[in-house]
Amino acid sequence: xxxxxxxxxxxxxxxxxxxxxxxxxxxxxxxxxxxxxxxxxxxxxxxxxxxxxxxxxxxxxxxxxxxxxxxxxxxxxxxxxxxxxxxxxxxxxxxxxxxxxxxxxxxxxxxxxxxxxxxxxxxxxxxxxxxxxxxxxxxxxxxxxxxxxxxxxxxxxxxxxxxxxxxxxxxxxxxxxxxxxxxxxxxxxxxxxxxxxxxxxxxxxxxxxxxxxxxxxxxxxxxxxxxxxxxxxxxxxxxxxxxxxxxxxxxxxxxxxxxxxxxxxxxxxxxxxxxxxxxxxxxxxxxxxxxxxxxxxxxxxxxxxx
Amino acid sequence: xxxxxxxxxxxxxxxxxxxxxxxxxxxxxxxxxxxxxxxxxxxxxxxxxxxxxxxxxxxxxxxxxxxxxxxxxxxxxxxxxxxxxxxxxxxxxxxxxxxxxxxxxxxxxxxxxxxxxxxxxxxxxxxxxxxxxxxxxxxxxxxxxxxxxxxxxxxxxxxxxxxxxxxxxxxxxxxxxxxxxxxxxxxxxxxxxxxxxxxxxxxxxxxxxxxxxxxxxxxxxxxxxxxxxxxxxxxxxxxxxxxxxxxxxxxxxxxxxxxxxxxxxxxxxxxxxxxxxxxxxxxxxxxxxxxxxxxxxxxxxxxxxxxxxxxxxxxxxxxxxxxxxxxxxxxxxxxxxxxxxxxxxxxxxxxxxxxxxxxxxxxxxxxxxxxxxxxxxxx
Numbered sequence: 003x004x005x006x007x008x009x010x011x012x013x014x015x016x017x018x019x020x021x022x023x024x025x026x027x028x029x030x031x032x033x034x035x036x037x038x039x040x041x042x043x044x045x046x047x048x049x050x051x052x053x054x055x056x057x058x059x060x061x062x063x064x065x066x067x068x069x070x071x072x073x074x075x076x077x078x079x080x081x082x083x084x085x086x087x088x089x090x091x092x093x094x095x096x097x098x099x100x101x102x103x104x105x106x107x108x109x110x111x112x113x114x115x116x117x118x119x120x121x122x123x124x125x126x127x128x129x130x131x132x133x134x135x136x137x138x139x140x141x142x143x144x145x146x147x148x149x150x151x152x153x154x155x156x157x158x159x160x161x162x163x164x165x166x167x168x169x170x171x172x173x174x175x176x177x178x179x180x181x182x183x184x185x186x187x188x189x190x191x192x193x194x195x196x197x198x199x200x201x202x203x204x205x206x207x208x209x210x211x212x213x214x215x216x217x218x219x220x221x222x223x224x225x226x227x228x229x230x231x232x233x234x235x236x237x238x239x240x241x242x243x244x245x246x247x248x249x250x251x252x253x254x255x256x257x258x259x260x261x262x263x264x265x266x267x268x269x270x271x272x273x274x275x276x277x278x279x280x281x282x283x284x285x286x287x288x289x290x291x292x293x294x295x296x297x298x299x300x301x302x303x304x305x306x307x308x
Numbered sequence: 309x310x311x312x313x314x315x316x317x318x319x320x321x322x323x324x325x326x327x328x329x330x331x332x333x334x335x336x337x338x339x340x341x342x343x344x345x346x347x348x349x350x351x352x353x354x355x356x357x358x359x360x361x362x363x364x365x366x367x368x369x370x371x372x373x374x375x376x377x378x379x380x381x382x383x384x385x386x387x388x389x390x391x392x393x394x395x396x397x398x399x400x401x402x403x404x405x406x407x408x409x410x411x412x413x414x415x416x417x418x419x420x421x422x423x424x425x426x427x428x429x430x431x432x433x434x435x436x437x438x439x440x441x442x443x444x445x446x447x448x449x450x451x452x453x454x455x456x457x458x459x460x461x462x463x464x465x466x467x468x469x470x471x472x473x474x475x476x477x478x479x480x481x482x483x484x485x486x487x488x489x490x491x492x493x494x495x496x497x498x499x500x501x502x503x504x505x506x507x508x509x510x511x512x513x514x515x516x517x518x519x520x521x522x523x524x525x526x527x528x529x530x531x532x533x534x535x536x537x538x539x540x541x542x543x544x545x546x547x548x549x550x551x552x553x554x555x556x557x558x559x560x561x562x563x564x565x566x567x568x569x570x571x572x573x574x575x576x577x578x579x580x581x582x583x584x585x586x587x588x589x590x591x592x593x594x595x596x597x598x599x600x601x602x603x604x605x606x607x608x609x610x611x612x613x614x615x616x617x618x619x620x621x622x623x624x625x626x627x628x629x630x631x632x633x634x635x636x637x638x639x640x641x642x643x644x645x646x647x648x649x650x651x652x653x654x655x656x657x658x659x660x661x662x663x664x665x666x667x668x669x670x671x672x673x674x675x676x677x678x679x680x681x682x683x684x685x686x687x
Contacts, residue, residue: 005536005537005538008536009533009536011536012529012532012533012536016529110366110368113366113368113369113370114368114370116571116572120557207525211525211528212524212525212528212550213553213557214524214548214549214550214553216366216368216369216522216524216548217366217398219524219525221523221525221526252529253529253532253533256516256518256529256530256532256533256534257533257536257537259514259515259516259517259530259533259683260483260514260516260530260533260534260536260537260539261514261537263683264683264684265684266684266686268519268686271519
């Protein structure tokens, strides 16, 4: 029983990183912008967050620094693709490569740094429930914040006027423009919000999840987050579930080895990617899922007045 | 004359640096042992020996590569202006390795160290093309006329770690975060287990493979799952300090590996099994400088000063510390042998008969778990 509870706990923790970044990318894509730079932004934010915690000792400030770094990088990306109409995919890829290289370069002197000791998190009373306590109630606050973020995003996108405007910009920027909405400014705000969330996820990785800094430490989580938005057919709740699924598969490969399951470890290492393909196939079997939910103008540049 | 030659020298140097930068990319760092080039007017000096190191991880990994780089620095201190060293870090064990090694050879390096098993085939190929360059390959088993191997008996450190772990465990479950299933790593897992069993026959060792040498997030996840599975003391054969840091975070104990890692987890740290590459690097450089370099292979252990167990935690009982000292003394004078029968394999069958001593060929080909290690060995 207890190992299962701990596996669930590790799954939720691993999924949180993916979910926060994927929710950020979802905001981008709902506004019609695809930012392939997630990995690079997360790396820079991871470094920014780590460096801030090293200097100030405050994890909270680290999160803020990570969000600022993510927002700043995505703002550059936003200006390039929204005003200068550069190709979103090429620009995003460039941002990703730049972020990876820059963080490795700027981070060399932080490689051996050590973070202050972390507090152990446990919700009083609830944490003492057998099984559930260990599985659900002994997490970093970010794990719960991530669930709240998902609910908040659902409410924002589907229950508020601002959310409606955001989605309309993503569906048909021409119509939104004709109605008098500042399409470009709205898109930039969406891009920066998405960047900030990617940054938050990056800072969480380097300050809480794996509290150290080494180059390339995001290790592809940004790309999985990008894939998640498609898997989830652009629905926030499914993003969260998908993130937990991936987190679970990632942890399962180690867990199965640890309990001595007689499977080659290389096969287990394949599991997350195998799961990716399986989910893709399942989703593609139902084309209406994608057609109904995919933002209409995704990836396309918008020229006002044309 | 001096002015002119100096300028042309500088030109050549600048060109070389440019070419080097263009070829190798930004990971390249030249570190001359002498601060300024000697003026050309002085008596002509012998050209310094150019030595290059290819590292598999970043020098800041705090473990394997860090230990190699410390030895490189010791080399500079030892030989001063007689040598110039440079290194390229984070060279993957792929086709890139051949490219980097080839660059090193064509840039005039006469002694080249490759510090990971995966460079074996690329290095063989490059060595065949640069007959006047001496190649030194760590942890491999293939040699050539101008390529030899060196290794350290890391399993001695693993055994000593096992002795400490076996004495300190409360759950009798030990966990190992392992990298890639090659004989060296399997030998370390086995030696760790044998060490633990020598003081505590009840222990079991679980192993999680991450299929890489340096991947801190994966090492963290692997360590977490081992602790979740009930292991209270972790040991790793990966290159970063992530396992120790995870143990620190989760209130368990762990070891430093390759370098002294006390600082990464002061509460969790039980001791560090360190490798000191400096004695061998100094010997190899001396061989190359004096023209006595011949091919072959060496395997140095505690006896030669290459392996040690350091910074043992304060709460480790005195009798355990004394036992470690006895082992060290025994390794030094040859009276103690780790791989001495009877040793049983995972299935209980005898792999080493009573009083039989494993030779290096046996140790180099270990592809089985000893009794007490759980799980299936990946092929």
